[in-house]
Amino acid sequence: MNYVEIAQNILALSGGTDNISSITHCSTRLRLFIKDKKKVEQNKIKAIKIVLGIVFTGDELQIVLGKELIPVYNQVVKLYDDKSNIIVQEDLVTESDNNEKKTNVFAESFIKVIGFVSASVTPMIPGLVAGGMLKVFLLLITLGWAPFEKSQTYILLSMLANVPFYFMPIFVAYGAAKKLGGTPIYGMLVTAALVYPDFATLVKSGKALFMLSVPVTLVNYSSTLLPALLIAICAYYAEKLLTKIIPGIIRPVFVGMCTIVISYILGVTILGPLGDLAGGYIVNIFLWASANLGPFAVGLLAACMPWLVMTGMHHAVTPFMVQAIANPGYDVLFRPAYLLHNMAEGGACLGVALRTKDKALKAECFSLAVGCIVAGVTEPAIYGVNLRLKRPMYGVMAGAGLGGIVAGIMGATAYVYGYSTILAIPIFQKTILAIVVAIIVTILTSAIVTMVLGFDEKDIIDTI
Template sequence: MSKNEKFQKTAEDVLKAVGGKENVTLVTHCMTRLRFNLKDESIPDQDEIKKIPGVLGVMKAGGQLQIIIGQTVDQVFNCLCEIGGFENSSRINENLDKEEKKITFKSIGSSILDGLAGCLTPLIPLMMAASMFKLFAALLGPSMLKVISESNDLYKLFTFVGDAGFYFFPIVVGYTAAKKFGATPVIGMFLGAIMLHPTFVDMAAKGTYFTVYGIPAKAQNYSSTILPIIMSVFVMSYVEKFFKKYLPSTLKTILAPSLTILVMLPITLCILGPAGSFIGTYFCNALLGLSKASGFVGILVIAVIGALWEFLVMSGMHVVLISALILVFTSTGHEALVSPGAISASLAVSGMCLGAALRIKEKEQKSLSVGYLIAGFIGGVTEPGLYGIGMRYKRPFVGMMIGGFAGGLYAAIMGVSAYTMVPVASVLAVLGYAGGPFSNLIQGSISSVIAFVAATIATYFLGFKKDDPIVRKQ
């Protein structure tokens, strides 16, 4: 069977297992997972889905059924869209007569996480590209290798290209949020552009008094922010749907976009923009306070994040910390709480895979463990190791947690900060420590080595029972 046939078979079996295309309201994918929004969530049998060849694991998070495929998820997703007739990353019309779900604190929290994930996950390629240019400037510039000076055109080029990726977040997130909430993407981008217009930014810098239809508005610089535009586009999606529903068909195309923006101007500039900025600032200050906490508390928080980070990833709860991380990074230029723990945890997964590969004697599983190690350490995809080793044997998770805790602990003690956002889980994640003092990169690298080695050793000695058949000589 060829690779394409395998992807086709996996897609067919997955679609059948989730209840067929009639049960799917939305299907998207991230770097490793197929993400389904389903009409009837009781249909899929997770144990049966796990048995499908090509599936590494299954979980429910953020109101979605997430099926872990790994590095070939895009090929399986393309086959899935072809079989089911889905548009790539497009919302499928739901059955409007279906019973509404009961609103609970759990469902509200799940919806918030789902919304954040849907808005932020598509940003990963942009953040990766922008961060790499900032990294080039940091490595080659006067703060590290001193190959080029600040007046050098190449340094200026890399700097403003890297900054552009984050500065225009309101426009880019306006697009991703509109896609997520079912609004017109270009209108979402337009709303973000309004928040970044030079006139508005200049008024914010000068503290100029400003009103919208006579309503006082606090002009603010929303560059590099995410919450104000996400909140605004969420509300905008309902405003736009209202006009599209009640305007005559002959006027809908012309008036719906302009009337939507007309209504959203006071809502965004007077209410949601300042509110989102306040919430973002609150999160930033809270994280900065934790990262600067003196003594045992500050050190322990980072170490615990290192130990538990991958479980947060598996549950989808990491989106909250990533959102706060982005807010802190874009406002201060560096981050010292979440990043050190997350980077240590990522390298600890690879260490767990190596420890398992060294300990396991059964040839097929040993070979798979080596494959998981390569996928994580080189490819930056941790799900194969998490589900293929951690979830399968359970005890290796102890080694991973020890490694993440040890790496995070060292980073916390040495006061390590991340100066570049490198949103990958491979060894390249260490480059996130570049951009500040050279000693920061050295100490950050040491913390990553500690995480990897500690996880390897701990998994080797603690990850399996002595009488486990898989670790006996064949």
């Protein structure tokens, strides 16, 4: 497969390198931040053979590539860095673009906010997954060999596993700065100061703190999201303003220093406490929904999850899932719903595999089912089979919804941040039985509903 040619086509059809502000990726998606949406030829990008689908959220173009992501991403980055290799497409404005209706201002603003949060947290997600799965691995060892928990090896590895969560604000600041186009280190420095050991000690002491005679709210900022986002935004605009007003000859000396000082003063007095307060309210809203809707809250979120994944909105709540694990110390909503959605996608693929008579499609669906259930990667199943065959999506929603209700009734609760795979069930600790029963119900329901409803496989067999 010619990944260089594919990368060239993607960049050219995205309006060229001059139309792209930055490039990143998650586990299955290439993410391009677009300057002018009108220059992107979405239909032609979808027509590229290995592209499973695309999502356009705000200014972020998400191209779903599944297992082909990394080789394509590597070539895209190389070509982006060497912009002379890419044709910059000018004036790619179609008739449909000219006739495009103005969107609702509130809806557009909401999409931009969600896109910004999603882009800010995306770079750290692999780290959260790595740390979470290391926690799962250590937990499995201690279940089989209790003395290991007191060993120095366990203690040191536990520290490593906790790093992505404890220092999450620093990683969020990095992602936000990259998204905004500022210098990442400034926001990272200020957020690092908020989790600095001496600051944490002062917070624990409970003694009154003042910055320029302004009271400093005593907050534990580890594993928080919104304070880091607000500080990163502040650092970006402070740097931008200072670059304009400070003379060029002394700019290298004073821009950085003044940026971090201004951001830190505003961070510890206003932005940090405000972000922590808002973040707490958001988590409480989710907990309220879980408490008042009962088991139906998990079922509803799980049933809606395939559509959230397709729009990329599922990443926006990831940090709040981390915060729920940190405080109040458990998650009865997000992780159960995420996990059961993955099981439902795998179950639907199993349903397709069991019903179809085409050997190639059967083999592909069995492979995708394993990917969903064991590896926790669903986009290839969603875009490659379930969405294209349409009716299996009903199986996904039915299985995830019913499994979520069962999980809610039985009290499935995640106590450690892990990945949404069957290998992560130890994170449910004393409620493992509840999540195991919910997983079985989910897979069986989604497979049976898919088989009963059937599907028209003519359009998909030729592409397998």
